[in-house]
Amino acid sequence: MNILVIVLAFLLGGCQKGDTNDAEEPDIEKPGENIHIYKAPLYWSVYEYCWTQEKQGVSNENMDITEAEWDKIIDWVARDLKPYGYDMICTDGFIPMIADDASGYMTRYGSMDLKKLVAKCKAKGLKLGIYDNPLWLHGPDNTVVKGTNVTFGDLRYKNGDKVAHPGKNDLWFGWAVASHEGAKEYIDGFFKHFSEMGVNYIRMDFLSWYENGEDRGMGIVGRGYGRDVYKQALQYICESAKKYGVFTSLVMPHLFESAALEKEYGNMVRIVADTGDGGWGQFSENSRGKIYGTWPNSMNMFDGFIHWSKISGREKVILDGDFIRLNTFSTDEEKESVISLQLMAGGPVTVADQYNTIGTNLKFYQNKELLALNTDKFAGKPLSSSIIDTKNQVWYGQMSNGDWVIGFFNRESSAQSRSVNFADLGIKGKMKVRDLWKHADEGEAERLNVSLKAHACKMVRLTKPVN
Helix, strand or coil: CECCCCCCCCCCCCEECCCCCCCCCCCCCCCCCCCCCCCCCEEEECHHHHHHHHHCCCCHHHCCCCHHHHHHHHHHHHHHCHHHCCCEEECCCCCCEECCCCCCCCCEECCEEHHHHHHHHHHCCCEEEEECCCCECCCCCCCECCCCCCEHHHHCCCCCCCCCCCCCCCCCCCECCCCCCCHHHHHHHHHHHHHHHCCCEEEECCHHHHHHCEECCCEECCCCCCHHHHHHHHHHHHHHHHHHCCEEEECCCCCHHHHCCHHHHCCEEECCCCCCCCHHHHHHHCCCCCEECCCCCCCCHHHHHHHHHHHCCCCCCEEECCCECHHHCCCHHHHHHHHHHHHHCCCCEEECCCCCCCCCCHHHHCCHHHHHHHHCCCCCEECCCCCCCHHHHEEEEECCCCCEEEEEECCCCCCEEEEEEHHHHCCCCCEEEEECCCCEEEEEECEEEEEECCCCEEEEEEECCCC
16 A cells, blocks of 8 residues: 655755756657647646645545545535536545555555545546556555566566666655566556546656656655656556546656656646645745756746746647645635636646635636636747746737637736737737626727736737627
């Protein structure tokens, strides 16, 4: 049984106001047809529940969600979020991930049988997403990988394997070494196992630890299996995920070489440190203006989206800004901003608020005019990709029907003005302007100059006038 612990990365190690990941991109073998066919997911996560339990002193081995509590969660999501497109509930770490059948793959999340949980979700029109890693070994070492004579023990590190830190044991996790015989079959069996269960979303964590065994906050945390083995692992993962129709979310990647591997072999990549206590700090202020060369590259969501906007777009990898806890934000303006940027950048909206902590904040998750961007697979860009240029607080992009969307943001603690000439974005002539938070038409214009309160935003959709 693996007990997963989420650890905050502290601000150790070097940083700069630029990108230490920007080495010239290598030639990467592409996975055949484009895997980037999905829109960003809209879903609810157990993260806040687990995070607050841990802060209250509940150990991981004692943490759990009862069946009765699952029923309340599922009923709430189905009633208040599913009508707006949120169609999934997802597990996370913290709670024990248990393999208790002959397959060796995860079958229970704490006391809850996963097949039963899938059925409960399905009965309410929802899907179940799973937090697990196809490189983690949950079952006993004598478990045989189906279709081979290889055991789980054979997949583990052996003396003679080339690793970054040969004198260091792996912290917390038992890893399958992708270069070992049977690893490909093991990974394929992982995706087959979950696909047959009815799961088509996998959130896989701690990838940086696998690649080089290093953590910016904790130092050396494992052997580190190397860039080549990491690449081989991602190739196997991509191949099997595509085969079984599973969406892959890559979490805690170093994103070396401008995310050369991750953007080819994963559907979605995390670009910011863990949500933790949330609030405006995690969204905009934590270590603002700094990009790090290893995980986590950014300590706040806004900088992460700006910096990594260079790799996102339609039919490209999705950027993941991690979970949203609206109950940790102070003002309505802040709440509108965090929802708006996720959708503006083409990212997921992952609700971590609980039915008993959401308060009056549901309305921010239920803005259908903004959620239309998600349906459209929209992915905008900032006017500047520099994290120290205030132009990065204006975002824009085009819908598939030709409409344009512009987002004006104010990260500052005082009122600010933001402006843009439509012609500078390649938009010709006057456009009809509609405010997506006020749900109001605002006439026609060729440019906009907006005044924003502290931490506020303004989201507008531009439509060609009918002659």
